[in-house]
Amino acid sequence: MTAPAVRVARVTKSLDGRRILDDVSLELNGGEIVGLLGPNGAGKTTLIRTIVGLLEPDAGDAIVEGDGSRRRGRHISYLPEERGLYARQPIGETLVYLATLRGIAEADARRAAHAWLARMDLADAIERHLGTLSKGQQQKVQFAAALMIDAPVLLLDEPFSGLDPLNVRLFAALVADARAAGKAVLLSAHQLHVLEPLCDRVAIVSGGRVVADASVSALRETYGGSLEHAFVSAVTKGGPQ
Amino acid sequence: MTIAPLRQIWLVARWEFVHAVRRTGFIIALVSLPMLHLGLASLIGLSTRSVIADNDAPAAIALVDPSGAITARAAGELGDRVHIERTVESARTLLRERRIACFAVIGTDYLETGRIEIHAREEGGLLRFGARLDHRARVARAIRQAMLNDRLPDTIRARVVEPDARVAFFTVKTDGRSLPEADNAILAAFAGPLGVSLLLGIGIFVSGGTLQESMSSERENRMLEVLLSSVPAESLVTGKVIGLSAAGFLQLAFYVLVLAATAGSGIVLLDLSVRFVIAAAACFATGYVLFSVLMGVTGAIARTGHESMQMASVWMLAAASPMMLVHWITTDGGLGTARWLSWFPLTAPVTVLLRLGNGTIGPIEIVSALAFTWIFSAIALAAGARLFRAVVLGRSG
Numbered sequence: 101m102t103a104p105a106v107r108v109a110r111v112t113k114s115l116d117g118r119r120i121l122d123d124v125s126l127e128l129n130g131g132e133i134v135g136l137l138g139p140n141g142a143g144k145t146t147l148i149r150t151i152v153g154l155l156e157p158d159a160g161d162a163i164v165e166g167d168g169s170r171r172r173g174r175h176i177s178y179l180p181e182e183r184g185l186y187a188r189q190p191i192g193e194t195l196v197y198l199a200t201l202r203g204i205a206e207a208d209a210r211r212a213a214h215a216w217l218a219r220m221d222l223a224d225a226i227e228r229h230l231g232t233l234s235k236g237q238q239q240k241v242q243f244a245a246a247l248m249i250d251a252p253v254l255l256l257d258e259p260f261s262g263l264d265p266l267n268v269r270l271f272a273a274l275v276a277d278a279r280a281a282g283k284a285v286l287l288s289a290h291q292l293h294v295l296e297p298l299c300d301r302v303a304i305v306s307g308g309r310v311v312a313d314a315s316v317s318a319l320r321e322t323y324g325g326s327l328e329h330a331f332v333s334a335v336t337k338g339g340p341q
Numbered sequence: 342m343t344i345a346p347l348r349q350i351w352l353v354a355r356w357e358f359v360h361a362v363r364r365t366g367f368i369i370a371l372v373s374l375p376m377l378h379l380g381l382a383s384l385i386g387l388s389t390r391s392v393i394a395d396n397d398a399p400a401a402i403a404l405v406d407p408s409g410a411i412t413a414r415a416a417g418e419l420g421d422r423v424h425i426e427r428t429v430e431s432a433r434t435l436l437r438e439r440r441i442a443c444f445a446v447i448g449t450d451y452l453e454t455g456r457i458e459i460h461a462r463e464e465g466g467l468l469r470f471g472a473r474l475d476h477r478a479r480v481a482r483a484i485r486q487a488m489l490n491d492r493l494p495d496t497i498r499a500r501v502v503e504p505d506a507r508v509a510f511f512t513v514k515t516d517g518r519s520l521p522e523a524d525n526a527i528l529a530a531f532a533g534p535l536g537v538s539l540l541l542g543i544g545i546f547v548s549g550g551t552l553q554e555s556m557s558s559e560r561e562n563r564m565l566e567v568l569l570s571s572v573p574a575e576s577l578v579t580g581k582v583i584g585l586s587a588a589g590f591l592q593l594a595f596y597v598l599v600l601a602a603t604a605g606s607g608i609v610l611l612d613l614s615v616r617f618v619i620a621a622a623a624c625f626a627t628g629y630v631l632f633s634v635l636m637g638v639t640g641a642i643a644r645t646g647h648e649s650m651q652m653a654s655v656w657m658l659a660a661a662s663p664m665m666l667v668h669w670i671t672t673d674g675g676l677g678t679a680r681w682l683s684w685f686p687l688t689a690p691v692t693v694l695l696r697l698g699n700g701t702i703g704p705i706e707i708v709s710a711l712a713f714t715w716i717f718s719a720i721a722l723a724a725g726a727r728l729f730r731a732v733v734l735g736r737s738g
Contacts, residue, residue, distance in 0.1 A: 153570075154566065182566055184567070201349055201352055201571040201572050202571050
């Protein structure tokens with residue numbers, strides 16, 4: 101039996117005196133897409149930031165396979181909720197810089213930047229500044245920045261927000277490709293209709309706790325009805341009725 | 342994929358340096374700072390030339406002595422620098438023709454009252470006061486010469502007229518020895534440390550602004566989370582401080598080159614010792630690194646540019662504080678205070694510089710005080726990076 105790519109074990113985290121995560125446990129395996137659902141302020145972003153290593157848990161641990169205990173995030177490709185890249189630098193340079201910071205050789209990073217931008221239909225934007233692109237195009241560049249790291253774990257915080265349906269479809273296809281390549285994917289989103297066919301498993305977070313963690317079909321079976329119904333039931337009533 | 346922290350620091354520093362020097366603001370500042378200096382130097386040069394021209398043209402003066410009580414015995418024997426005129430009108434003509442700098446009308450009751458009128462042109466602007474002192478001294482010298490004419494042997498008369506014609510200054514050291522001290526040595530003791538301190542101030546101002554701007558623009562671009570997911574906060578802040586300080590240093594080096602090219606002979610006149618130059622360079626490097634770290638960390642942890650500027654003003658004030666106490670800490674009475682300030686990191690670089698000037702600090706104390714400041718800088722950097730991480734990431738839920 102192989103070890104999970106990510107193991108979150110009884111993590112508790114408070115910020116500004118408020119408990120954001122309360123005894124959260126979650127596992128993420130290679131070749132699996134896990135959807136992270138929850139109402140606004142449920143603790144999804146804090147959970148993802150804790151796995152990346154940006155936040156230290158107050159209790160418990162979040163272990164990424166292959167990472168040492170002192171420095172998490174080396175085996176993670178991360179798309180933060182708060183989008184942003186250098187607005188006044190050429191996009192290609194920014195992508196290469198971010199990749200080299202993760203240990204990718206400059207020549208390889210340059211090739212990867214070209215390839216990923218082409219895949220995002222932004223091949224001609226490599227010399228342009230980010231500020232000259234539309235918001236959706238900027239999001240695609242940021243997604244390319246995360247994917248070109250080619251880490252075994254992909255953490256995506258609200259990847260579909262603000263995208264048009266065509267780009268939502270593109271992003272979903274890229275996430276499915278990552279799963280096919282054996283990567284472990286955790287993505288938080290509110291677009292249930294996108295997650296339902298895409299995810300192998302869904303974890304629902306509410307009030308800093310994981311209130312449900314099962315496959316989409318199991319959730320539908322347990323709560324009855326659609327994923328949306330399961331989500332509403334899990335969040336408002338805390339369990340199946 | 343693993344990457345060594347030093348390599349990450351290098352990558353961040355290189356990125357920051359390259360992008361800082363490519364900014365329009367940097368290029369404008371790079372060119373405008375020396376241009377401003379050259380412009381000011383030219384203006385000062387022009388005004389100095391104009392003052393010198395005013396003062397130089399008429400080297401002579403005239404004495405008008407209606408009663409003849411003073412000049413009668415000296416007429417024609419006061420040299421070509423003193424004209425003896427019979428009337429005020431003839432002296433006025435010489436003045437208007439710029440053949441004399443001024444003329445003095447000696448009162449008929451001069452011997453009893455010392456009353457003299459000195460007439461000079463309305464020239465010199467704010468420097469007229471200095472010209473007045475000069476006129477007064479020259480008139481007094483001419484009167485002394487005239488009064489003593491034929492009354493004393495030449496050599497004695499010359500000494501009475503000008504008793505301090507050749508003066509050499511000596512400084513009595515604490516061990517009782519008197520050592521000669523030339524004027525340019527006194528000038529070097531003051532101007533050397535002052536110049537390097539000013540340079541440090543300019544460096545802090547230039548680099549501090551760039552560092553703060555970069556840190557706040559990172560926040561505006563919402564890049565911090567992306568970067569911190571790849572680079573530890575310590576490496577990120579260290580790389581930024583190194584890269585942006587190097588960019589600021591480049592700006593400063595260019596400025597100093599222009600300064601040296603335009604004021605080279607003036608610097609040579611200061612007669613700075615090799616020991617001073619080495620120690621001053623060490624003080625500058627120490628102060629530059631310390632304040633770059635403090636400015637960078639301040640920019641990183643402040644929530645807004647305004648907050649950052651307010652916090653940074655504390656560092657600026659601390660850096661400049663030894664200059665405010667310069668009179669006190671460069672005298673024997675203030676030596677104790679100077680020693681304390683030399684060991685306090687925020688005041689150490691400038692205090693050590695000032696003490697270098699008056700020779701009250703030895704090599705061991707210089708090295709120790711500066712080493713302590715370097716250690717403080719490293720601790721401030723590490724603590725600032727941790728604080729930065731906590732401030733940036735600890736706000737949201």
